[in-house]
Each structure stands twice: as structure tokens, then as C-alpha cells.
Amino acid sequence: MNKIxxxxxxxxxxxxxxxxxxxxxxxxxxxxxxxxxxxxxxxxEHTEWHMYAAQAKLHQVPKNTLSRLIDKLTESELSDVAIDMAKKDFVEVGLLLRGEFTISSFIDIVENWSKISAFPYKYEIKENVHTFIIQHDMGKKYSLLIKEIYSYLLQETFQKKFEFIITDNTIVFKFSDPY
Incomplete structure (x- = not known):
């Protein structure tokens, strides 16, 4: 995290x-x-991500290819896919990558995923408010996909109140957690 x-x-x-x-x-x-x-x-990077990526069934896809696939979905379809991914895939990936799926491991995974994906990002904690800003440059529907996945996890899995701002190429989300 932020502490060295x-x-x-x-x-x-x-x-x-x-x-x-x-x-x-x-x-x-x-x-x-x-x-x-x-x-x-x-x-x-190897020990925190790549070593377990294959076991977690993670697969790299070029950003442009992924963007084109996502852009073909309606917002409703995108929301359904995102919730399905959050329910069926994200917890399993978290368990394989971190051995647990907690709010702390979720934060760690988001931060490492941003690094591995070479997305410029900023993560900070101020007065127990966690703020992520991720610039993905993959379009509005990609922002919506990530928003829907993270919203589901924060609300349903971790019972956190959250705030999202999405643009065509950036996701900002905040939530409180005193962990």
C-alpha cells in the first residue's frame, strides 16, 4: 500500500x-x-501477480481488442456482465492471488492490477477515506464496466458506502474504511 x-x-x-x-x-x-x-x-510483480495469474485464469488481451468487445455491449448488457464477473470471478481471483478476499486484499489487487496494466493511477487515504483514480484510456463503457464490478463488490461483499465518478477514460472511486 502507501506505507513503505x-x-x-x-x-x-x-x-x-x-x-x-x-x-x-x-x-x-x-x-x-x-x-x-x-x-x-x-x-x-512476479510474486504478487504473475506467479498466480495462470492459476487464477487471468489472460492478457490487447486493450484495443477489449475496448472493441466492450463497446459492442449495451449499458444494460455491460451491467449484467459486470455483476456476473464480480459474483463468479473476482472473489476466486482474490483468493488465488492473495489467499483471502477482504477489503484490504481488494485494494491491493486493484492497485497491482493498475500497475500491471500500466494504467496511471493514484491511491491515497485521508481520514479513513480511500480514493482511487485510475486512467485507463479505454472509453466510457470500460469505465462503466469497472464501476459496476467495483460497486457490486464494495456494496454486496464489503458493505461499504462508495462514490464513483467516471469519464470516457478515467474512474474515480472513494469509500470509507478504518482498517
Whole structure:
């Protein structure tokens, strides 16, 4: 989440092909982070998302393809699909990715999904109000899909009062939780 926790570290040596190491060094320079930081980010993404993605039956689809499919649905159909996804898929994914499905794991999944999807996002907590702003650039119907999924989960699964603002390319949602 937002708090940086210092964890104990250990030194370890890996043998990495020179060509791969060169690419990692280039990426670290491009991102203005140390090679150590980049490698730790890669390990974290792998252990928190990619390691379990196949088990959770997650599949990558190009953004443009997904947008075109979603745009073919009416708003009513989209709402029905979203609720069905929330009921049947999201809890299972949460359990596989985090071992639990709580408000805390939901927040963690939304934040990691945003990172993995390369969506610019902002997440903050002020006075127990959690605010997410996610810029997806995938159109109004995608905003509606995500709004419907998250609304169902926040209301039905976590019994949270929430507020949503959606635009053609951005989702903003807020809810209170003192966890």
C-alpha cells in the first residue's frame, strides 16, 4: 500500500546472460532507478501477480481488442456482465492471488492490477477515506464496466458506502474504511 515497510534483505548472487543484464541496465536507466530497485520490482510483480495469474485464469488481451468487445455491449448488457464477473470471478481471483478476499486484499489487487496494466493511477487515504483514480484510456463503457464490478463488490461483499465518478477514460472511486 502507501506505507513503505523496511524488510530484512539478503545478498545473493545470480548468473544472468550478459544480453539480459544489458537490457535490465538500459531499463533501469530509462526509469531512473537503480538496477537493484528494478530487479526487486520485477521480483515483487512476479510474486504478487504473475506467479498466480495462470492459476487464477487471468489472460492478457490487447486493450484495443477489449475496448472493441466492450463497446459492442449495451449499458444494460455491460451491467449484467459486470455483476456476473464480480459474483463468479473476482472473489476466486482474490483468493488465488492473495489467499483471502477482504477489503484490504481488494485494494491491493486493484492497485497491482493498475500497475500491471500500466494504467496511471493514484491511491491515497485521508481520514479513513480511500480514493482511487485510475486512467485507463479505454472509453466510457470500460469505465462503466469497472464501476459496476467495483460497486457490486464494495456494496454486496464489503458493505461499504462508495462514490464513483467516471469519464470516457478515467474512474474515480472513494469509500470509507478504518482498517
Amino acid at each position: 515497510e523496511r524488510q530484512p534483505t539478503e545478498g545473493i548472487t545470480f548468473r544472468i546472460p550478459s544480453s539480459l543484464l544489458s537490457k535490465l541496465r538500459q531499463e533501469s536507466q530509462k526509469k531512473h532507478v537503480s538496477l537493484n530497485t528494478l530487479v526487486n520490482q520485477i521480483f515483487k
